[in-house]
Amino acid sequence: MKHIVKIMALLVALSAVWISLLQTSVLPKSQTWLLPLYFIVSLGCYGLLMVGVGLMHFPTCPHEAILLQQDVVEAKEFLKGKGVDVGTD
Amino acid sequence: MEAKADENKYSIIIPTYNERLNIALIVYLIFKHLPNVNFEIIVVDDGSPDGTQDIVKQLQEVYGEDRILLRPRAKKLGLGTAYVHGLKHATGNFVVIMDADLSHHPKYLPSFIKKQMETGSSIVTGTRYVKGGGVHGWNLMRKLTSRGANVLAQTFLWPGVSDLTGSFRLYKKSVLEDIISSCVSKGYVFQMEMIVRASRKGYHIEEVPITFVDRVYGSSKLGGSEIVEYLKGLLYLLVTT
Ligand SMILES: Nc1nc2c(ncn2[C@@H]2O[C@H](COP(=O)(O)OP(=O)(O)OP(=O)(O)O)[C@@H](O)[C@H]2O)c(=O)[nH]1
Numbered sequence: 001m002k003h004i005v006k007i008m009a010l011l012v013a014l015s016a017v018w019i020s021l022l023q024t025s026v027l028p029k030s031q032t033w034l035l036p037l038y039f040i041v042s043l044g045c046y047g048l049l050m051v052g053v054g055l056m057h058f059p060t061c062p063h064e065a066i067l068l069q070q071d072v073v074e075a076k077e078f079l080k081g082k083g084v085d086v087g088t089d
Numbered sequence: 090m091e092a093k094a095d096e097n098k099y100s101i102i103i104p105t106y107n108e109r110l111n112i113a114l115i116v117y118l119i120f121k122h123l124p125n126v127n128f129e130i131i132v133v134d135d136g137s138p139d140g141t142q143d144i145v146k147q148l149q150e151v152y153g154e155d156r157i158l159l160r161p162r163a164k165k166l167g168l169g170t171a172y173v174h175g176l177k178h179a180t181g182n183f184v185v186i187m188d189a190d191l192s193h194h195p196k197y198l199p200s201f202i203k204k205q206m207e208t209g210s211s212i213v214t215g216t217r218y219v220k221g222g223g224v225h226g227w228n229l230m231r232k233l234t235s236r237g238a239n240v241l242a243q244t245f246l247w248p249g250v251s252d253l254t255g256s257f258r259l260y261k262k263s264v265l266e267d268i269i270s271s272c273v274s275k276g277y278v279f280q281m282e283m284i285v286r287a288s289r290k291g292y293h294i295e296e297v298p299i300t301f302v303d304r305v306y307g308s309s310k311l312g313g314s315e316i317v318e319y320l321k322g323l324l325y326l327l328v329t330t
């Protein structure tokens with residue numbers, strides 16, 4: 001099954017629940033009408049929140065850059081000795 | 090039946106375009122970190138004007154033509170097809186794909202191999218977004234797009250891996266051959282398509298943490314409209330996988 005079909009199915013199921021809610025009126029009608037809006041807004045909030053949290057906890061590794069520089073120096077030295085052209089910079 | 094550890098051979102495919110210095114450095118580092126492993130390095134160079142191929146030939150003098158294979162193409166034909174091209178010449182039963190620009194450090198290769206052996210997985214993919222992983226050298230904008238892209242993909246695609254656009258991976262050769270033939274995307278999205286298709290096909294995928302230091306030498310080959318390409322790719326994967 002294509003993935004978009006799964007998502008569509010999920011949406012259809014949600015709408016079915018919503019419509020039945022509208023008809024049985026367990027919730028006040030005015031509230032029920034707004035449910036899809038709540039859904040979209042909370043999905044958006046969830047997305048923004050996840051991006052925000054991801055940014056705050058973005059894993060960084062400044063130490064790795066230093067280690068890499070050491071590796072580069074070591075590699076250049078070895079390769080130069082073997083006659084590989086690694087430039088002069 | 091699984092091959093015994095010492096019968097495994099790893100073909101490391103490295104696509105290059107103007108990576109004259111980087112290719113030398115990375116080859117040295119690969120040999121340094123895989124001392125007792127049977128591997129070959131396949132360099133797919135797309136006619137780099139900076140003379141990357143001359144350096145590869147010099148490296149062949151040092152390490153041997155059986156360890157470093159130069160499989161060039163006449164002109165710049167893109168990353169996706171570079172992998173296909175390299176794969177044709179691979180003689181190992183495992184294939185590693187990595188960038189030449191040192192963002193993918195060879196010191197992680199042993200952990201990829203170990204993880205594969207422990208789990209028997211079909212694919213081991215490097216992830217920057219778990220404990221022990223990380224990124225260095227990105228500005229806020231790049232971090233933001235990366236996180237946004239990831240959240241979008243996780244929400245809509247349910248890919249089952251934490252780092253979709255990373256391209257430092259180890260594959261069983263047969264598995265790579267299987268999925269690469271069904272992938273049509275270009276550039277960035279190609280990496281995402283490969284892992285999503287693999288996940289949909291039910292292949293066992295494992296992750297290992299890697300750190301990613303933004304390229305120090307040479308220049309980036311990916312153009313500006315990355316975000317648009319990414320969104321198109323996401324949509325494409327939604328309707329085709
Ligand atoms: N053969 C071949 N290699 C390529 C081509 N485009 C990029 N590459 C190589 O693919 C690898 C990844 O390319 P990069 O330019 O580093 O892309 P990136 O990692 O997304 O961007 P950076 O931020 O610059 O690191 C490098 O080893 C490049 O040399 C191409 O058209 N043909």
Ligand SMILES: [Mg+2]
Binds near residue numbers: 188190192304
């Ligand atoms: Mg790079």
